[in-house]
Amino acid sequence: MSPFTVGLVVNPVAGLGGAVGLKGSDGAEVQREALSRGATPQAANRAAHAVRTLLSRHPATRIVTVPGAMGEHSAQASGAVFDLVGLPASPVTTPADTRAAVIALKDVDLLLFAGGDGTARDVLDAVRGLGVGAPPVLGVPAGVKVYSGCFALSPAAAGFAAADYAASPRRAEAEVVDLDEERYRHGRVSPRLYGVLAVPADRARLSGRKTGSSSAAPATVEGIAGEVVARMRPGVRYVLGPGATTTAVGRELDLVTTLLGVDVVEYQEGRSRLVASDVTEAELFALVNGHEAVAVLSVIGGQGFVLGRGNQQLSPRVLRAVQNLVVLATQQKLAALNGRPLLADTGEEDLDHKLAGHVQVITGYRESTVYRIAAASEENL
Known part of the structure; x- marks a missing residue:
């Protein structure tokens, strides 16, 4: 019987703009500004936390990831024994790199990705291209805004949910939404639904989609x-x-x-x-x-x-x-x-x-x- 296999993809710049007040991390210019303000990347640590939690509950899990900051470094930090797929490590990651990593990990039983709503959109784009054979996914929250329902409540919750999925592989659907960050920075909040992803059926550990407050008097x-x-x-x-x-x-x-x-x-x-x-x-x-x-x-x-x-x-x-x-x-x-x-x-x-x-x-x-x-x-x- 094949071991339960989890793929890991990390957007290393996810959440970079949060603590420094930039309200997002999309785009090279924003990322440079965040670093100039002293921002410290956190996505890799949060991904490693999720993997450690998963392995503490399901030690026989096989971890497969991509080279460099998009997965390998987090897998190393987690203490996991892991395999690498053959993609070149990129010093500067882009949405195209995220999509390529998802496609390279298409044969896993569950794909963990660390990022925010923009990363979830990139994962959705890649999964759509894979068709019916695409694996279910689960987001490790690492972005500034995490409005999509495909994310776990926390890195630990992602690990728990992944371990439970190994024992009982039931799926559900969760929405992917995102904002126009430039409009968002000017106070215009207009989330848009981009599609749905298959996720583990674990309602208690998934964050669910953010809802608005417009109904409040x-x-x-x-x-x-x-x-x-x-x-x-x-x-x-x-x-x-x-x-x-x-x-x-x-x-x-x-x-x-x-x-x-x-x-x-x-x-x-x-x-x-x-x-x-x-x-x-x-x-x-x-x-x-x-x-x-x-x-x-x-x-x-x-x-x-x-x-x-x-x-x-x-x-x-x-x-x-x-x-x-x-x-x-x-x-x-x-x-x-x-x-x-x-x-x-x-x-x-x-x-x-x-x-x-x-x-x-x-x-x-x-x-x-x-x-x-x-x-x-x-x-x-």
């Missing part, structure tokens, strides 16, 4: 913003994460804040001040380190993420520096989770577990509820 969002401002204390620095609800907090303070960036504000004696706008992780750490600070974060609809999706500026060291988290969500958004927890995927599992527990979620003016937040790496959510 404006009065509800403004009520949430009013309640946040009513609770603000003088001398505290408030970190406003991305999202329409946190932007409403800025409006309530008569400030112009960034829809898709991270801002820092202060409120004192009825007056508000924009301390800094659209900050990078390094700038944010300098602003909150040694100050009393609170992070104000909204929930990604349909997925439940509070940390680790689109707000990578709130790094582990930033989160350790802030004293409290304030979570915002409408009752409709919480109800749509159907009892599933809110999620944290900061890149450090120990910190995710420390953040886990029950948090107060502001749902309206003078309205709040207690809801569970969990580490996205938990085996049984």
